[in-house]
Amino acid sequence: MNAPASLMEKDRTTPVKERLVVIGNGMAGCRAVEEVLARDPARFDVTIFGAEPRVNYNRIMLSPVLAGEKAFDDIVINGEDWYADNGITLVSGDPVVAIDRATQTVVAKSGRVEPYDRLLIATGSDPFIIPVPGKDLAGVVTFRDLDDVDKMLAAAETGGSAVVIGGGLLGLEAAHGLSLRGMKVTVVHLMPTLMERQLDEAAGYLLKSELERRGQTIVTGGDTAEIIGKDGHVAGVKLKDGREFAADIVVMAVGIRPATGLAKAAGLEVERGIVVDDHMVTSDPAIMAVGECVQHRGACYGLVAPLWEMCRALADAACEQPSGYEGSVTSTKLKVSGIDLFSAGDFSGGDGAEDIVMRDAARGVYKRVVVKDNKLVGAVLYGDTADGNWYFDLLKKGEDISDIREALIFGQAFASGGALLDPNAAVAALSNDAEICGCNGVSKGKVIETINAGACSLDAVRSTCKASASCGSCTGLVESLLALTLGGEVQSGPKTLCKCTSFSHDDVRRLILEKNLRAIPQVMQELHWTTPDGCSSCRPALNYYLLCAWPGEYEDDQKSRFVNERLHANIQKDGTYSVVPRMWGGLTNPRELRAIADVVEKYNAPMVKVTGGQRLDIFGIKKEDLPAVWADLNAAGMVSGHAYGKSLRTVKTCVGSEWCRFGTQDSTGLGVKLERMTWGSWMPHKFKIAVSGCPRNCAEATIKDFGVVCVDSGYELHVGGNGGIKVRATDVLCKVSTEQEAMDVCAAFIQLYREQAHYLERTAPWIERVGLDHVKAGLFDDPDSVNRLAARFRYSQTFCQDDPWAERAAGKHAELHQHLAEVRPLQVEIA
Amino acid sequence: MMIGDWLDIGSVDQITPGTARTLPVVGADEIAVFRTQKNEFYALVNKCPHKQGPLSQGIVHDNVVTCPLHNWNISLKTGEALGEDKGCVPTVPMRVDAGRMYLLRSAVVGSRAA
Numbered sequence: 001m002n003a004p005a006s007l008m009e010k011d012r013t014t015p016v017k018e019r020l021v022v023i024g025n026g027m028a029g030c031r032a033v034e035e036v037l038a039r040d041p042a043r044f045d046v047t048i049f050g051a052e053p054r055v056n057y058n059r060i061m062l063s064p065v066l067a068g069e070k071a072f073d074d075i076v077i078n079g080e081d082w083y084a085d086n087g088i089t090l091v092s093g094d095p096v097v098a099i100d101r102a103t104q105t106v107v108a109k110s111g112r113v114e115p116y117d118r119l120l121i122a123t124g125s126d127p128f129i130i131p132v133p134g135k136d137l138a139g140v141v142t143f144r145d146l147d148d149v150d151k152m153l154a155a156a157e158t159g160g161s162a163v164v165i166g167g168g169l170l171g172l173e174a175a176h177g178l179s180l181r182g183m184k185v186t187v188v189h190l191m192p193t194l195m196e197r198q199l200d201e202a203a204g205y206l207l208k209s210e211l212e213r214r215g216q217t218i219v220t221g222g223d224t225a226e227i228i229g230k231d232g233h234v235a236g237v238k239l240k241d242g243r244e245f246a247a248d249i250v251v252m253a254v255g256i257r258p259a260t261g262l263a264k265a266a267g268l269e270v271e272r273g274i275v276v277d278d279h280m281v282t283s284d285p286a287i288m289a290v291g292e293c294v295q296h297r298g299a300c301y302g303l304v305a306p307l308w309e310m311c312r313a314l315a316d317a318a319c320e321q322p323s324g325y326e327g328s329v330t331s332t333k334l335k336v337s338g339i340d341l342f343s344a345g346d347f348s349g350g351d352g353a354e355d356i357v358m359r360d361a362a363r364g365v366y367k368r369v370v371v372k373d374n375k376l377v378g379a380v381l382y383g384d385t386a387d388g389n390w391y392f393d394l395l396k397k398g399e400d401i402s403d404i405r406e407a408l409i410f411g412q413a414f415a416s417g418g419a420l421l422d423p424n425a426a427v428a429a430l431s432n433d434a435e436i437c438g439c440n441g442v443s444k445g446k447v448i449e450t451i452n453a454g455a456c457s458l459d460a461v462r463s464t465c466k467a468s469a470s471c472g473s474c475t476g477l478v479e480s481l482l483a484l485t486l487g488g489e490v491q492s493g494p495k496t497l498c499k500c501t502s503f504s505h506d507d508v509r510r511l512i513l514e515k516n517l518r519a520i521p522q523v524m525q526e527l528h529w530t531t532p533d534g535c536s537s538c539r540p541a542l543n544y545y546l547l548c549a550w551p552g553e554y555e556d557d558q559k560s561r562f563v564n565e566r567l568h569a570n571i572q573k574d575g576t577y578s579v580v581p582r583m584w585g586g587l588t589n590p591r592e593l594r595a596i597a598d599v600v601e602k603y604n605a606p607m608v609k610v611t612g613g614q615r616l617d618i619f620g621i622k623k624e625d626l627p628a629v630w631a632d633l634n635a636a637g638m639v640s641g642h643a644y645g646k647s648l649r650t651v652k653t654c655v656g657s658e659w660c661r662f663g664t665q666d667s668t669g670l671g672v673k674l675e676r677m678t679w680g681s682w683m684p685h686k687f688k689i690a691v692s693g694c695p696r697n698c699a700e701a702t703i704k705d706f707g708v709v710c711v712d713s714g715y716e717l718h719v720g721g722n723g724g725i726k727v728r729a730t731d732v733l734c735k736v737s738t739e740q741e742a743m744d745v746c747a748a749f750i751q752l753y754r755e756q757a758h759y760l761e762r763t764a765p766w767i768e769r770v771g772l773d774h775v776k777a778g779l780f781d782d783p784d785s786v787n788r789l790a791a792r793f794r795y796s797q798t799f800c801q802d803d804p805w806a807e808r809a810a811g812k813h814a815e816l817h818q819h820l821a822e823v824r825p826l827q828v829e830i831a
Numbered sequence: 832m833m834i835g836d837w838l839d840i841g842s843v844d845q846i847t848p849g850t851a852r853t854l855p856v857v858g859a860d861e862i863a864v865f866r867t868q869k870n871e872f873y874a875l876v877n878k879c880p881h882k883q884g885p886l887s888q889g890i891v892h893d894n895v896v897t898c899p900l901h902n903w904n905i906s907l908k909t910g911e912a913l914g915e916d917k918g919c920v921p922t923v924p925m926r927v928d929a930g931r932m933y934l935l936r937s938a939v940v941g942s943r944a945a
């Protein structure tokens with residue numbers, strides 16, 4: 001077989017050609033052949049095997065074919081004439097089933113045996129099928145080749161519903177096509193963010209909103225449990241959380257795996273892909289591999305750009321002018337008409353990396369570039385991708401961008417013009433009637449007039465002429481005008497919520513309502529946050545503001561909560577937790593005490609202590625044991641005491657008229673009623689209540705956020721007390737004569753505080769800031785205010801009074817309490 | 832890669848983006864395994880350089896975690912305290928391959944407290 005070339009040459013007049021056999025008639029295989037032909041057309045006798053019964057076509061254009069924007073003929077790369085003209089033998093529809101390295105032959109399914117001198121494996125990848133029940137039903141398809149497209153088109157002809165599993169590039173393109181073909185499409189994606197490998201949370205959110213606007217149902221965080229069948233055909237998809245979606249067709253687009261079966265069977269070195277060197281040669285020098293099936297320097301690729309570079313290096317080496325391939329940086333574009341999305345490089349941020357973010361809510365644009373050591377290392381663009389290639393170029397070349405840094409985010413046109421290097425100069429050059437604030441139609445002249453009339457801070461300009469008071473995208477312009485007009489006299493306004501935004505707490509709260517903002521990424525986009533996903537100050541604040549604004553509708557964001565509120569217990573200095581069950585109004589009974597005693601013994605709690613809030617605190621519980629502890633306490637009828645929360649803490653009471661010789665009213669009973677009404681609510685900060693039975697005030701009601709002092713004629717209601725770092729005695733709010741009125745005013749006051757205070761502001765500093773008169777006006781100027789506020793509070797409470805411990809004890813968020821695994825690194829691998 | 836150099840610690844799905852999970856190590860310090868919003872994975876000794884707070888329980892933003900005890904910000908990439916604070920926690924080289932997470936075995940052993 002492998003006779004030396006010199007022997008054969010003697011018998012022939014023309015020099016003998018080496019036989020090059022290619023397995024895979026796809027994008028990489030044919031491109032490699034093209035590259036070889038371009039260098040040395042006479043070098044090889046080429047035979048290409050293709051599993052698909054057709055010529056070489058552009059796989060990435062299957063998406064437009066599905067969407068009806070292109071026909072198959074439009075996407076053929078090399079037609080039959082190409083094979084003929086170049087003397088290539090195409091064996092299509094006949095997959096290779098084995099490689100015999102000893103005899104240097106390949107065997108096809110039909111039995112055909114083909115000898116090779118050089119073999120090229122370009123088998124691409126196989127779609128990954130998630131191993132769920134029903135995966136083999138008729139109507140479950142993948143999205144890889146033309147046959148798959150034909151199956152989808154056949155299904156779409158009769159309309160109906162499609163479920164696409166996987167919200168990556170492929171899945172979304174399939175969903176788009178099916179949707180254009182008239183199907184009702186649901187995308188089920190395991191991760192919280194669509195295309196999470198290419199997009200950050202902000203861009204993923206914009207994409208999701210746009211697809212939903214187009215009528216697709218997008219389910220993120222959806223884990224498929226099974227594909228439901230009926231008479232052997234798919235009928236729907238069921239998720240692990242119990243949700244079900246009807247489906248006439250299910251498209252699995254959850255990922256791909258390099259097709260390495262042949263190579264592995266032939267004994268080549270295979271890890272995730274077929275291992276190749278920089279010249280695309282495998283562990284057998286006679287065998288090369290290229291495309292998605294290979295692993296080069298540890299990386300596998302799923303996009304075409306790297307394949308072109310691989311093919312170049314391969315052809316150079318095969319034609320004895322080796323150049324080498326060094327790996328690729330990739331970029332992604334989504335091929336869904338009307339959606340502009342681009343992502344490239346590493347945008348994970350990190351040390352020394354600085355994010356530059358630009359958001360234009362009016363145009364639906366989000367841009368983020370990541371700069372490190374004066375080089376561009378990553379970019380995500382949504383809504384305006386015109387500069388994608390420019391960024392990608394800067395990124396690949398690793399150019400020093402320090403000169404254009406200021407203008408980088410505005411794109412190539414600005415950066416190369418240098419116009420924006422001094423933003424003030426650019427603003428100075430604007431004419432007086434130039435529009436500064438598009439949302440409120442405010443011109444440059446008007447802003448300057450406002451500043452000259454005494455508005456010396458950003459905040460003053462916003463409240464006077466409304467410029468930059470809505471979406472904030474013109475904040476920079478207004479700041480420039482302030483600087484130009486006042487020079488060094490610009491005053492800083494109220495503090496912004498945090499360094500991620502130019503808006504204050506009040507602005508953010510107002511805008512959430514005005515603009516109907518319903519999710520953290522949406523707030524960040526619409527209000528032009530300057531960071532991609534906020535910080536540890538703004539995330540919890542926004543989570544609370546949204547929760548307060550949209551009771552029952554907003555879905556709490558666990559990862560934006562401080563650990564205590566996530567684990568429903570107080571973290572201690574040694575990383576264990578303390579557990580404080582509620583004791584309504586400070587009352588308890590043998591059953592509860594016994595349950596607590598049992599827990600202390602069963603879980604070896606090192607300490608149990610009476611708190612300053614009239615209840616018992618169990619210390620030193622490990623996070624793994626919390627659910628079991630709660631289950632035991634629940635069994636005795638006890639619920640979470642929220643000793644950990646920005647929420648109602650305790651209601652302290654004294655013994656009151658039932659026992660005490662001075663008691664004027666049933667302070668214990670009222671305290672219990674107040675606690676039953678208010679427990680579970682989320683607040684800007686912690687909130688404490690007390691009820692004393694007479695002015696001797698044994699429950700210390702006058703240093704509580706809301707205090708009741710019972711008197712003969714009724715109830716004195718106190719607010720804004722604080723016993724902590726800075727002691728503040730309460731202000732008297734009003735006096736009422738019945739328990740019901742006391743309860744209503746309490747509910748109304750809490751709601752006013754919930755709706756108006758800044759996050760992490762207790763009632764004492766809140767009242768100091770806004771004034772007692774403001775609070776009184778809010779409650780009493782309109783005779784109906786108390787009822788309206790109280791009604792809003794009670795409504796929001798209908799969603800808050802589920803014991804968070806019970807849910808956890810029943811298994812919800814079990815992952816928060818369990819270790820990932822335990823390792824014994826000195827022994828064998830863990831299971 | 833030599834099989835055996837890397838410890839398989841399970842599938843990536845076990846960690847919700849933007850959170851961390853813990854991995855007790857027999858004979859060494861517990862490790863916190865983080866997954867950021869952008870799906871970067873990091874492993875660090877689960878002890879804040881300030882007063883040993885469990886970093887796994889902090890709020891994750893970008894690739895920084897804010898310690899739950901006194902709000903130091905710790906870089907997940909380098910383990911270093913950011914801003915004014917000074918200190919560093921050991922990191923454990925980690926890789927993700929085909930949906931599984933791996934830790935460098937020698938570093939896991941090396942994370943043993945002095």
Ligand code: SRM
Pocket residue numbers: 570571572578580609610611612613614615617643649650652686688703704721722723724725726762
């Ligand atoms: C357990 C307890 C001490 C005790 O053993 O008695 C306690 C323990 C803590 N208090 Fe307190 N406070 C406790 C009653 C109080 C009281 C007394 C009261 O409520 O009548 C006060 C003063 C009254 C007040 O709040 O106005 C009080 C004022 C504070 C403050 C200062 C608040 C302020 O506005 O200045 C803090 C710090 C903070 O919240 O930022 C605080 C913070 C804490 C924290 C949560 C520290 C922390 O952030 O980790 C402690 C948690 C320990 C734990 O794991 O359980 N604790 N703390 C009391 C629990 C009451 C309960 O049953 O829920």
Ligand SMILES: Cc1cc2nc3c(=O)[nH]c(=O)nc-3n(C[C@H](O)[C@H](O)[C@H](O)COP(=O)(O)OP(=O)(O)OC[C@H]3O[C@@H](n4cnc5c(N)ncnc54)[C@H](O)[C@@H]3O)c2cc1C
Pocket residue numbers: 023024025026027028029049050051052059060061062063094095096097122123124125143144145170173259262290291292293301302303304305307333335
């Ligand atoms: C719908 C869709 C949209 C895409 N969009 C983009 C995009 O926008 N941008 C981008 O960069 N990339 C995109 N891609 C990815 C891109 O198509 C692939 O990266 C590229 O096709 C890989 O080339 P390849 O030659 O390695 O594999 P393939 O093109 O898959 O070629 C492999 C060929 O080998 C054949 N084969 C396998 N085993 C055998 C065997 N034993 N015998 C004979 N033949 C065999 C297969 O049938 C196949 O025809 C998309 C992919 C799909 C499916």
Ligand code: SF4
Pocket residue numbers: none
């Ligand atoms: S007074 Fe200080 S030390 Fe004591 S429990 Fe309260 S916060 Fe902790």
Ligand code: FES
Pocket residue numbers: 879880881882883884898899900901902903
């Ligand atoms: S222990 Fe982490 S900040 Fe103090």
